[in-house]
Amino acid sequence: MGAHSTAGTAHDGVGGADAAVDGVPGDGPAAAREDAPALTLRAIVRRFWRYTTGDRSKLMAAFLLMALATACDTYVVTMFARIVDGATVARSMDAVWPSAVEWMVLTAVGGLLSVLGGSLMVGAAERFVFRLRHDVFAHLQRLGPSFFSAHPTGDLISRLSTDIDGVEGLASSGIVTTIIAVGTAIAYASAAVLVRWQLAVIVVALAPLMWVTSRITGRFTRTAARVERAAAGEVGTSIQQSLQNLPIVQSYGTEHVESARLDHHGTVWWRARARESRLQMIYGPITTIIQSGALLAVLIAGAAFIASGELTVGGLFGFAAYLGYLYPPLSQLGSLHLTVTSASASCERLLEILDAEPEVRDAPGAADSPVAHGRVELRDVRYVYPGTESAGLDGVSLEVRPGQFVLVTGPSGAGKSTLTRMLLRFVDVQSGAILLDGVDVRDRTISSVRAAVTLLPQKPMLFDLTVRENIAYARPDASDDEIEAAARDAGALDFIRELPDGFDTVVGEDGASLSGGQRQRLAIARALLRTSPILVLDEPTTGLDAPTARAVLDPLRRLSGGRTTIVVSHDLTPARDADLVVVLDEGRVVQQGRHADLLTRRGVYADLWAAQQGHRPDDGSDAGSDDDLEPRTSRVPAAVLAAAASGSPRRGALRPTPAPTPAPTPRPVPPPRRRGPVPALVPDAVTNPLRLLALAAADAALTRPTALHPGASNASLRAPRDRKPGIVGSAPSAAPAPSPAAPPGRPAPAPAPAHAVPATTSGPRYTPTAMPVPGPRDPASGPTPASRPHPSSGPAPASRPHPSSGSSRHDGTSSPRRRTVADLVSGAPAGRSAHRRPDAETSSPR
Ligand SMILES: Nc1ncnc2c1ncn2[C@@H]1O[C@H](COP(=O)(O)OP(=O)(O)O)[C@@H](O)[C@H]1O
Ligand SMILES: [Mg+2]
Structure with a gap:
């Protein structure tokens, strides 16, 4: 397929497009x-x-x-x-x-x-x-x-x-x-x-x-x-x-x-x-x-x-x-x-x-009784993602008593999210066992497990509904008072009141009209409304700056009252309040204990804590927020650079962060040590001049983001384990390639999509001008042959363009609804429930 460069499409019009699919x-x-x-x-x-x-x-x-x-x-x-x-x-x-x-x-x-x-x-x-x-x-x-x-x-x-x-x-x-x-x-x-x-x-x-x-x-x-x-x-x-x-x-x-x-x-x-x-x-x-x-x-x-x-x-x-x-x-x-x-x-x-088999099923005769106390126990839990070699979790044992507040931390890719997935039975253990109140989760029905465990996922995951409907998603029969109370506890009430329609404001697809922190607080309010004995919070401060993160964490402490709470986070802010801190790395528990005890022992945790006290990197790991798109001029914090230099770079490690919060008691970074399977996070950056050089280049590139070609993402700097899970397709990953057809003297042609680029080529890192794309005749608008037996099988809606889709966004009066991605993909007409407010849509920044 390497020969079918779609760059040709961009320059040669229909002919190029034809060439692009030779061999179909x-x-x-x-x-x-x-x-x-x-x-x-x-x-x-x-x-x-x-x-x-x-x-x-x-x-x-x-x-x-x-x-x-x-x-x-x-x-x-x-x-x-x-x-x-x-x-x-x-x-x-x-x-x-x-x-x-x-x-x-x-x-x-x-x-x-x-x-x-x-x-x-x-x-x-x-x-x-x-x-x-x-x-x-x-x-x-x-x-x-x-x-x-x-x-x-x-x-x-x-x-x-x-x-x-x-x-x-x-x-x-x-x-x-x-x-x-x-x-x-x-x-x-x-x-x-x-x-x-x-x-x-x-x-x-x-x-x-x-x-x-x-x-x-x-x-x-x-x-x-x-x-x-x-x-x-x-x-x-x-x-x-x-x-x-x-x-x-x-x-x-x-x-x-x-x-x-x-x-x-x-x-x-x-x-x-x-x-x-x-x-x-x-x-x-x-x-x-x-x-x-x-x-x-x-x-x-x-x-x-x-x-x-x-x-x-x-x-x-x-x-x-x-x-x-x-x-x-x-x-x-x-x-x-x-x-x-x-x-x-x-x-x-x-x-x-x-015919696809669900990964998890109810066992015959599985118990449907509710989990009353919220005792969580992991016994030598192991899980390897299908089709991969490295284990998501590799022999994790853990005991959390009812009402305890546990912080699970560790570098990106350590298996923290995998742990949350297993607690909710999105996947089941391959060996070992997870017990809730002493009963193996596989002997409980999926619905009873999920009723017992409330998840705050790593991404807020909001629906294109009103604020009220988003919060009430956790419990559709909740009264307005309960919804408001949940919003207050989550620290969301103030900003909700300032929204154009308050609780009736439509938040847009995935909360597009809200900031990262606002989205997160709505998600917390939603989680608060659920009454379950166990709370699992995956990176609740992801992508948030330090003050916002604190504003988000405060209600979390409140909401954990009486419930077993497992906070998964690279941010150690909640550590002092935690009854137990568990440090994961490469799918294994490498340290656990109370914060104060762990600090007295030399080890990964003490290193992580020291690094965070010095720099408080809010490197979000996997999920981003709109905040991340705001231009930032600060330089990369030293700890992040050091981590990147250690050879175990983490996703987001190169994301510029706001000016470091001055530490109350700055501690010197301990000397690098390698103990067990855990790579030291703050190692020999200073001793390796080559790495320093590379880091300086990366740092410089970050201050000039436009100079980075999209194809040349942080992917090349990412550790192999650090891969984003979830619903992803064959995302482009290759660097752009120069089109062999480009005549000399012309600007570099449009980079081809990754699938059309031979992996070995390395192209220019910067594309000066976007070339117009004279694409082939719109397939959808072509005549459908009259002999087509069924009128219902007209041009595939998937590719039918919606000429009106662009105009609706800024037109608060005529358009009833902004189209969602799904609308556009399926070709479905825009529909809208009565509560949809046009002014809310116009406020959407998307
Ligand atoms: N859906 C998936 N398919 C394959 N591998 C995955 C998937 N999700 C996570 N992994 C792998 O499992 C390991 C642990 O990932 P994860 O639990 O997401 O880490 P963390 O949340 O600590 O950053 C990583 O090596 C990651 O690449
Ligand atoms: Mg994660």
């Missing part, structure tokens, strides 16, 4: 699955049949009504011969009129029956899709971290929207068409046999040709459909990721890179889509040729029968009419095969979700 369909994630056995209609029906529960009697009634309608239509055709022969052979109109009346009445009845049957059927089909989406989503919510590491959000949204639409097309029109077509074909074929079996043989003999044609076309369609579905997922992913990281994209001026990435996937998508449609188009003319051949054969044979007196002209008319009625359903059956083939690519993507 052997490209992309679908490639690996092209040879997978096709999901047949039978397999699809078998897997999805259960979603018809509750509608099966309606389906039966619909089938019956349609069968009756077909019978009416079939009988009407017998009138052909009667009317023609009545007029021509008997030379009397007396026989004609009754037949004509019968004809009209039966046709009308048949039409009525088919409308009734069809509407029953369509209702059942749409409910089928509704249930399917419900189930896929419900199942998705039970899946664990490793599933989401492998499936980017944008792709999942695309599955739940576009792929569900694909199945909808099959269920609503596809299945209805099949039933009608099969019934009609059987009825007309039998009638034709009764009229004149010799002619019927000619007709039926040609039918298999249609079947073969559709099989062959279907085989090619399947490949195209799989590529198309996968590309639609990639389109969704790239839109979602770009929009989610928009502040970075805009501040680094890499809009063209993101557009090029979208164009790359968009080009794969439209090519596959067009290929699929073209293949389906071929099927039509071929069946027409087969049909005319059959008609000609019938005419010739019929003429011979008339000549020999075995058949009347009316008889031949009647027979030709059957033929006219018989072929459309046969042809529909053939194209249905193509529809099934296309939809099966969508079915496969939905089944991939439905």
Whole structure:
């Protein structure tokens, strides 16, 4: 794939875009699955049949009504011969009129029956899709971290929207068409046999040709459909990721890179889509040729029968009419095969979700009793993330008595967040055990464990709802007084009152209209509202400056009253209040005890404490906040530089921090020591001139952030263990490469997305000017071939642009709602509940 540089897209327009996807369909994630056995209609029906529960009697009634309608239509055709022969052979109109009346009445009845049957059927089909989406989503919510590491959000949204639409097309029109077509074909074929079996043989003999044609076309369609579905997922992913990281994209001026990435996937998508449609188009003319051949054969044979007196002209008319009625359903059956083939690519993507096993399940007979006291015990707990070598936790033992306040600390990547995940049973231990009130969490139901443990996650994770709804998320039945009390305890009441609509202010996606500290305090208020015996707080001061961190930690102490509280933090501020301090490193407990005792012992903790007293780095570790985007001019604190120089750099170590808080009692940094598996955090920076040089360069680069190319992120300075977990896709990581196509003297071309860049190239670290991206024709706006069997399967919504999306943001009066990333990815129209206030949206900085 290395040759498919999308940088070409940026310069060469459509031609470049075409070049970018040479080799499709052997490209992309679908490639690996092209040879997978096709999901047949039978397999699809078998897997999805259960979603018809509750509608099966309606389906039966619909089938019956349609069968009756077909019978009416079939009988009407017998009138052909009667009317023609009545007029021509008997030379009397007396026989004609009754037949004509019968004809009209039966046709009308048949039409009525088919409308009734069809509407029953369509209702059942749409409910089928509704249930399917419900189930896929419900199942998705039970899946664990490793599933989401492998499936980017944008792709999942695309599955739940576009792929569900694909199945909808099959269920609503596809299945209805099949039933009608099969019934009609059987009825007309039998009638034709009764009229004149010799002619019927000619007709039926040609039918298999249609079947073969559709099989062959279907085989090619399947490949195209799989590529198309996968590309639609990639389109969704790239839109979602770009929009989610928009502040970075805009501040680094890499809009063209993101557009090029979208164009790359968009080009794969439209090519596959067009290929699929073209293949389906071929099927039509071929069946027409087969049909005319059959008609000609019938005419010739019929003429011979008339000549020999075995058949009347009316008889031949009647027979030709059957033929006219018989072929459309046969042809529909053939194209249905193509529809099934296309939809099966969508079915496969939905089944991939439905077949994914949740990492954690309730054991049979698991206890559902509530955890009363909040005693937490870890016994030699070990957990290795699937697909990795290094252990998240490696033999951790710990005992926390009810009501104790425990601080778990350690460098980034030590396993602190993994510990919180295990306490909540997002994942289960691979060996050892975690006990709540003396009972193994695996012997409790997941819901009882989660009811007992309240998590304050590392990222605040707010919903695009009002402040009130966000707090009440913990307990929807909470009264306004309780919500206000929680906000007060969390230290959030003052800022909430200053918001334009107070508690009714909509906070934006992920709390976009709030500052990092405000978001965190809302999350704390939400946690406070939950009544559970155990509180787990993951990095509650992440990304906050020291005064804000203290403002956040104060209520935490209050809220921990009586409850078992486990605070996971690199910030040692709460240490003095803690009943127990646990130091983790590389998944192991390296020290534990009370703060004062640990200080008297020489070791990691004493080093960490000394370093923090001197510099109080608020290096946030994994999550950032909007505060981080504010320009800061301060230099990198010495402790952070030293840590980076030690060869165990931590994420965020290079993030500039505000001026260090002067320590009340500055302590000298103890000499570096290496004891056990723990690397000293403040080692030999001063003794290693090369490292000092590198650090000086990094420091200088930080004061001029624009000079750093986005591709040259801190990634290269990051320790291998320090990887962000969670919902991430194939994020770009490679440095930009110069396009080989760039003529000399021109500015360096737009850097290609990481996937298009050979890993070995090292490009210029600075891109002077953003080149305009003359992308390929917008795939979504292209004409959809008329032969597309299902109108519902129009251009993939995942890539449909919303021209209105940009204008709505600053228009507080006309637009009811700012679009969320998910809206844009799925192509869903903006909807808004009544409480949404336009002025709140305009305050959103996003
Ligand atoms: N979803 C994941 N998949 C694979 N490895 C992970 C995942 N999450 C964390 N890890 C790894 O587990 C180790 C501990 O991570 P974590 O518990 O997040 O550390 P901390 O919270 O102390 O910074 C790290 O080496 C990290 O790379
Ligand atoms: Mg963490």
